[in-house]
Amino acid sequence: MESSPAILLLKTLGLFIVTALAEIVGCFLPYLWLRKQGSVWLLLPATCSLMLFVWLLTLHPVASGRVYAAYGGVYVATALVWLRVVDGVKLSMLDWFGAGVALLGMSIIVAGWDGRG
Template structure:
């Protein structure tokens, strides 16, 4: 159950990070409203706070989070940007996610 909760928390963290970067991108590249910078700032602040909720040392949290970030970014690419993913995209995301699970499984043993 611990790994499941940790994985969900990482996915929420990744969505906040991606959203916090995507909204300014819309403003700069797609001439969207500068008001998007406000929710972007909130999303990035939430991203930082969510990273602090993990019980492991920061380096381990960042390393494990990277695996979920890869998967989330590719899902964003597929469903928000509408880009079709290749088999190698899916394979790489699965490998990265497995790496995260291995790192988190060892948190109590280090």
């Protein structure tokens, strides 16, 4: 049974958010080690997180380039939320607008997915 375009978009968005968090955590932990004198043991969960990130990207039913292009929009928005929540930086209206534009771009790309690559 084929999903509606709205369901496909919501499923894809959810998977991309989890994927973005895996990538950000996988990069943030080495940052803590290198810049904040964190333990070298942070590299172990960072590696696992980046492996999860790569695996999650393979779960989409279209060609890798389309996945990467659409994922980029969600990554931008997720990174800005991370900036606000984890780093405590107040986002500007332009930050929020940019996230919206990036998510709109992702939505347009996903709307064109037809399963043929």
